[in-house]
Amino acid sequence: MTASDTVSEAFTQEWEAWQAEHERVLADPHGFLAITSLNWLDETPQRFADAPGEWSTGPGGVVVGLAPGEHLEINGETVTGRHEFGVIAERASLFPKAGDAVIEVAKRGGHDIVRPRHPDNSLRVTFAGTPTYPPHPRWVVTGRYVAFDQPRRTTVGAAVEGLQHVYDAPGEVRFTLDGRDLTLTAFNGRAPGTLSILFTDETSGVTTYAANRSLSVDAPAADGTVTLDFNRAANLPCAYTDLATCPLPPAENRLPVAVEAGQKIPTERLS
Template identity: 60%
Template sequence: MTITFQQEWETWHDAHEQRRASPHGFLAITGLHWLTETPQRFDGVPGSWSTGPSGPAVTLDDGEEIIVDGSPVSGSFAFGKIPDKGDVTVEYGNIRIEVASRGGFDVVRPRDPAGPVLKAYDGTPAYPADEKWVISGDFRAFDEPRPYPVGSVAEGIEHVYESPGVISFAVDGVTHELIAFNGNTPGSLSVLFTDETSGVTTYAANRSVQVPAPAADGTVTVDFNRATNLPCAYTEFATCPLPPQGNRLPIAVEAGEKKPG
């Protein structure tokens, strides 16, 4: 039996949806708590949390316990300095607690499989797969990777990503360029973008598409059918980056995921 392009896309998207709706994925986040030097307690999370020059720390009351690296911890625990975009996950019963650094700030985000966003989630609509949006382009590498500061959906946060170069491609005879960041696997690329569908049929702030590593001659394939939403499309407890300046396409990319229902 021949597998159609649409069926191949559906298999990929079903797997993406399963990862997104996993019990401790970002849909399970129930809060975004910004740490300060003053100890604070948060609903559903044990202990008093704070941060300082040495990084985040928690002080647990008598009878409170978390699991760190598989071992029970009581009393006080120091996480040490967490690098930007880094995180440490600890456990508290069925809840996983993400301790992370985002844009120079330390945060705590509980992930509860019984959280309301995850329980209510019923899938993300998308455009029908269309081979028109599988586009061959060219990757032009910079002499040296360049740091690109970008904004965030979280007010006051700035992210800095390293860009190895620029992707150029043509749609209906018109050439467009997108700044690329490093992707999830060695050599691959990741692109944050908006387009003329943003805020209309697709999420307003951003979408992301992963691009396989360029060929030796710089040729790349950008499959906009696999453009996906970032966590901020689903939860207010996200710190997602915004696309770099110049990554707003003056065309309607009617492919990939739409706004969540």
């Protein structure tokens, strides 16, 4: 085994670990594949077949009214009757338990929603993994992060028709791929200092999911250097289920090249 073989093996093993973690989170008993319905709340109490209680929202936030014999478990305490969740922040979620399910209570695009998650949902039970391109070092690209003078308020569409998401984009990433100078608008990642990039490319709708893919980027170095590993271009939940509210990429983030790396169209979308 040569030194290059060792590097290649380590590279593949690290990618396999990343892919396995993505699948683990996706197929968690209360992950996105467990969602059984997406319900939009208003001031009129509504009952849903896959969740206890009558649900509504108003200026004071989300409220559930539980009938006799119904209950939820919130922070380890059993709740009955009327319960006020209060105003939920944009992109935040609460997960009260209902037996072996959780009832996600969240706000997306300014709207309060209820999304029950049941471990026995058929989409989760039959999930067999996500097709991918084989990982290859050629898709690991060095780029440069350039911060905007001020974060740019950026409105994008969503997988759900009529819904919009608003983000403050802190900057953009510039890089070269296949001899072309390219730029992607970046949003803030989950961890402080990290970046999240939504994009499409020439494979979108052909071998990869049409609407979007996501790329997580570690915090830039002091000189702005970043690494874009397109082998880790990941599907968002909307690639698997119509019950997700995922954001779409900004218009400028459609790459005029074919990024034949990362995750492909889920098998569930091909049937």
